[in-house]
Amino acid sequence: MARLPFARSQVTQVFGPRDFPQDPFHKGIDFGSGVSVGLAVPVASAGIVIGSGQSAAINFWKEVDHGGGWTTRYHMLGSSAGPGIGDRVSEGQTIGFIGPKFGVSTGVHLHFEVHNKNQSRPGYGSAVDPLTNINNIPSPGVPSPEEEISMIRIQSPGRGSALIGPGFFRPLRNAEEIEQSTPVILRHVNGNDRQFDIWRALAVGG
Template sequence: MTTGRPNRPRTHRPVRNRVGLAVLALGVLAAVLVVAVVVVPLLRPPGPRPLFQLPVACGETWQLGTYPGHDDYDVDMFPTEGEAWGRPVLASYAGTVTEAGINGSLGGRTPDDPDGPRGRGGGYWVKIDHGGKWETQYLHLLEPPLVRAGDRVAQGEQIGRVGSTGNSGAPHLHYEQRQGWQKVEAHFAGAPSGITHDNTEYTVTRTSENCVPGQP
């Protein structure tokens, strides 16, 4: 018996549609993974503060200070004895170098021409990631840093020399500690520096305990 209706051919979903859906699903999965890898760590609270040390040679005494307009938590460091030009700058704590190069522009202040033209920003600088969302920054170095991005450095390892590159009026080390990538009060050997704001001029002296076992 027949109904009189013609038989219709069975339809199939084109293969390309199934492939497109698979590609779309993989794209969504990749996006989710990116969010998990990138965003989730950013939401985690910072780890405990590392035992940062002064970024200068063991036993040296330096003046730490700030002044109006310097920016909160920024620390300028000057040796209390001897010439500042060329003094070793050391890593405050072990970590991985994330920046090492020029911040802004260099200017023309050198030991031979200390009153040369100022540059912009931090001049030669280094930034170190210490893990747990803790970073340190070292600015106005004399010459290209002794380390490169990606290098692993130990506490007390030399990363550069004190200079006056960038927007600097005299040879010194501009130093910052950051927690969760925001500046915080710098601590050295577990003690706060006292430099928290730039409302007034403030100075304090500290002696470095950035001492490497087996070295003088």
């Protein structure tokens, strides 16, 4: 069963509307009590890292896909350290580390979001209240060793190669990784970049 990264008692800002002009629709919850810079952030449930980046508003962030349209996001990280896009993570594994006060934030904290990509609401998009939806996240969200034999290797001129399967996507970054993937694939498929993007979207969406 999925778990919040930290205890409910450490939540300092809840999900929902708030009096904050820069971001009036708070799309997650903030853990600001009892946390400090450099504290390890555990993943809520097993899954695949599908997003990672940095912005002027939320510093470093990562997104994990758990299957069935459910994802979690971790904002206000201090760096990109830890698992990257395409990596499988297990429940409780460190996804990153809390960063310093950043942007318009009022203090050091972890901003945590839960998304249900099967729905959308004005102002919030696919974001839902983590406190009431954490138990709806599927677990585990990664293929078992028996399921890995259903993997397909895809390739296109502009995207390179990747391994895909039900709810799974992993880029293959060099010739060695491509060669090592051969024993676990059903077949290899060549296509154009548009086809590659469609295959990736279908895989990540389950």
